[in-house]
Amino acid sequence: MVNSEKREYGSIGEREIFMGHECIAINGADHGVTVTASFLSKGKYATRDIQCHFLVGTDGTGRSVRKSLGISMRGEKDLQKLVSVHFLSQELGQYLINGRPGMLFFIFNKDAIGVLIAHDLKQGKFVLQVPFYPPQHKLEDFSSEMCKRLMFKLAGLELKDVNVMDIKPWVMHLEVAEKFLSCNNRIILAGDAAHRFSPAGGFRTQSVCTFIMFLFCQLKTCNCYLSKNWYYLVMSWILLRIKFLRFLFAWESWGRGEKTN
Template structure:
């Protein structure tokens, strides 16, 4: 039996292993840390209090073989159709079958050059009397594209989307002569908006990450952003557990923190998708009508008709629908066309179509509970409902929020000091907490207490003394004296964009008497708004024990 620290099952059937060298009792090469095995599929999962045993199948010399691998943690990052999720019996909740599509991956440098010169862009919704599709430009310079085409099985099947047929569809959509279309792949897929019931199971040993935990409509980039955020949230918690810094209960906070964000982003992506569909609906091509017609043919009177006749009826109805885009109808002299064009202009002018930027959601999401300490007077707000409209990101230092950005200059005794972001103060290569304070006597005392508690918990902690703009120019010997014998600290000074720019503490909506403890994932674990007084050691011990999950074990 092979033993490792972490086993990841990712999409494309490539599991990845992390951990030390492990000997094998089977006739296979031993596993090593960071190894990727191609063509393996998870077929069963068993758990005990000590470990997870995954059985993976693979093909070798024409034979189907299996391999058992033991790990402390198993991560299902194996996509929307996650086999890990299915094997552990986690259900999805939400809206199914929003739309069926065929994805066509192709190359054409001719198309890339045309778009770069005439219509540069990344996303193109194309509607004409012959075909409808969404063209995504992955690389205009190299000419790499993915085309999404509505798909209506069983009347349509993949044979209706052969490489040659797809080339013709691309030419009809683009309206340009292209001599170098190279179709790489053609795959059907179904758009869902669902979130897993659980992100963590099996005694905090099995976790779902990315599309395995949530699947969204591709409207706004929420799938990738939310998946990356999942990994960012989970990485430092796993590292803390494996390094002996935190108990297994810290992994339960992954679901506590990430699931509400996934639920919110699912609703927002659905709203954004439906906003995008308002454009064809205004033009007389309402996708909900098309889907209803398809349902009637599948389950209504059309079900008794021969398949060929069903296809002919569906094609005929869709052809009539696309005729709404003809110049005969869609022009200013036609009352119907003029009305539709006016409504279309209103949609764009009001910003009610597809939105591609969501800074408040991408940067401003906040964890309300989990590996953090809420403010003592913090009233947990009611869950905010997504509006589907762009909202600006407003920095703040509420527990669970992302650390705000500000340019700061590292103070040193050399002529040229380095200017970095406050986000760069968080270590990127180890599990380390960051305590940000102002150069005040009480705050230095708080930092001393934090260092003592962190040493007891064996967790690395760095202190940042953040000086107001234009107050000092070199390293301040006072910090060294006030923090001795601890040496893991850094002096930085604010770099303001202009004279009227907000100070650091104003940006955080705090005063300089406060302090901010930042987690390794750049989210705020705890803050103090007021001057540090009282038993600071006991205060910091409660903070670290709560964030690391020890307090939950004792409660």
């Protein structure tokens, strides 16, 4: 999607990945989009301009593309507060591989409630999410030792090799961007930049990946970005996404016992 061109820091061609680059400015025009990126070169920050036919913003909810366009998010905030505990335990990973292999575990028992996310069973990389209710709870209450005790209760066994790497708060929102297109439909928001909702059950991951794959397949097919049918193609994609999001948001609200229009 990027036009080849010569710059001070080397040529820029198609199908290239630039690591360590941050988008700091976007300028749209009828013929394309210019993205200014900042990066570290020889110990100093430098900038580079990248000419694009289209820009797809997939940099998350708090990043620069959507905010630089002045597009806000609408919906419900603070649906649920949780504490995310990133930890390592090869013992737990091996236990799950042998007995209950999986990626997402919803655990409810008389002693504890939590969601265990297995990022890598072989290496024992996990994230544990537990309910958090301020002001009754404080983040400081969740010490490494307390989190270890929670893990033991949830796993049902005393793990010997637990290494707590990080403990931080996490908030669940149900929001969608005011619009997904900007600058003559040449800038497109996708993923968390366009919407964020509960990841429970993998719906969030699956929907985001599906939409982004669909978009890039359409961009690739028959050089559609040069076709007069491009606008209708993108709009059909956007309408499909909006229809899906409305259904999903209504479904989640119904699950919480709320009425939706």
